[in-house]
Amino acid sequence: MTSNGSTNGTSSHASDTATWTVKAGLAQMLKGGVIMDVVTPEHAEIAQEAGACAVMALERVPSDIRAAGGVARMSHVRMIKEIQATVSIPVMAKARIGHFVEAQILEAIGVDYVDESEVLTPADDVHHIDKHNFKVPFVCGCRNLGEALRRISEGAAMIRTKGEAGTGDIVEAVRHMRSLWSDIRRIQGMRDDELYVVAKDMQVPIDLVRQVRTLGKLPVTNFSAGGVASPADAALMMQLGAEGVFVGSGIFKSGAELDDGTASGHKKMLDSQRAMATAIVKAVTHFNDPQILAEVSMEIPDSMRGQSVSSMAPSELLAGRGN
Amino acid sequence: MTPATSGSRAPASDRERALIGVLALQGDFAEHIASLRACGVEGIEAVEVRTLEQLAAVDGLIIPGGESTTIARLLIAFGLMEPLRDRIRAGLPAWGTCAGAIMLANEVTNLDRPPIAAMDITVERNAFGRQIDSFEADLDIAGMEGPPLRAVFIRAPVITRAGAGVEVLSRIEDGRIVAARQGRLLATSFHPELTADHRMHALFARMVLGAMASSAVGTT
Secondary structure, X not given: OOOOOOOOOOOOOOEEEOOHHHHHHHHHHHOOOEEEEEOOHHHHHHHHHHOOOEEEEOOOOHHHHHHHOOOOOOOOHHHHHHHHHHOOOXXXXXXXXXXXXXXXXXXXXXXXXXXXXXXXXXXXXXOOOOHHHOXXXXXXXXXXXXXXXXXXHOOOOEEEEOOOOOOOOOHHHHXXXXXXXXXXXXXXXXXHHHHHHHHHHHOOOHHHHHHHHHHOOOOOEEEEOOOOOOHHHHHHHHHOOOOOEEEOHHHHOOOHHHOOOOHXXXXXXXXXXXXXXXXXXXXXXXXXXXXXXXXXXXXXXXXOOOOOHHHOOHHHOOOOOOO | OOOOOOOOOOOOOOOOOEEEEEXXXXXXXXXXXXXXXXXXXXXXXXXXXXXXXXXXXXXXXXXXXXXXXHHHHHHHHOOOHHHHHHHHHOOOOEEEEOHHHHHHEEEEEOOOOOOOOOEEEEEEOOOOOOHHHOEEXXXXXXXXXXXXXXXXXXXXXXXXXXXXXXXXXXXOOOOOEEEEEEOOEEEEOOOHHHOOOOHHHHHHHHHHXXXXXXXXXXXX
């Protein structure tokens, strides 16, 4: 196994685990799909049934993390294991930025991907996890190309633009995706000798800058996260260049008003969430077909109420954590 | 085999090339399209398939890697499952990689939706465990010239039973089957679309061209 992002460091063995190809490869299998935040096995079941390509096991969805305040940590191991036992699709889980022991624990229980996430309270305000040291692959957030390439140089095998989690406001997700692609297009128009300054300014390895210019995209799969609350939002992010979407609060915070505390109210809420989840999955597949998007949008309940990012104080924003 | 370019082929169509579709509901369909375009076989064109019209137009189909539950649900949701099954059973050449192999199998352990069920094999999902057990290995493929194929297995299935008409193309070291062919159908546990070795794509492209040539002979 090599840790420098290539598979040619050692001679070819009969069988190698945790190679870069294998780590980045799972993210490639998730493309065109929706990864859903779930906090219970019941949610995980609904997500799988709706066609999620993976679930993200969390203690609370981001909007509840916002509401509750306090310190947000890795989810309870017992809950993650219950979710693993419930679904056959990949199970991801979040570790705090820089908290490599949470990541070790998640690897030990066999999660399929670790999200080193700004949505949780950072454990280290300087360093990220050295992700090359793990067999489990990592996904990390970014607001722009520099952040993305720094995370990849640390070993991230998948990237998601951050957006602003738990708001139901798509504006930050759009800003981050546009920024990323704008930088990629700018680099593609550059001469060889101009790339050094880009690497210097972005504080990233020159090799990754060269790779981005050659590929015309990030060298790993890139999803969108943070604010998707409707099928239209999901399709918007796909048309802006996402290869798939993460949806958190947008599904399991929708329809909350239907749960009046009775069993039938609870069921109505779950049915409504199921409808939203299914519609977002369909919208990601047919993100370029307005006719199908219109049909899909007929089937959905009201989106979560949400919170406009422009009304929030800078200290309330999560995306600036871990740059 | 050289592609059939004579006018004797496909009289109902004025297409010069074989149209090879890649089912593009979810998964790594873009990688398959890139591999087909790079595989060096002349006379093929690669296209994404998401709709009934696109499915009707293709001469061969790849079902890519992805999540088999997701792909199965989307096939059903968009009314593609029955038409796809009908076309494959009527002789459309098809190749499934990983999730795609699961979709083609007659029997799947641990899948709650019926797959396309066209190939006489039984497939076990996630046969190697979770992602940390995913791996790469060198494989010998029956009939393939050159060095062993570097194969990438990601949360991969294995073929636990191959029926009488099924040719086993490759096994891993412990003997389990990871590639098989039955007539015009091909199933692989691994992902040739993730490497720069396009020999499996060339193999399938020639299967599609061969099927077109033989059906053209049959109709003239």
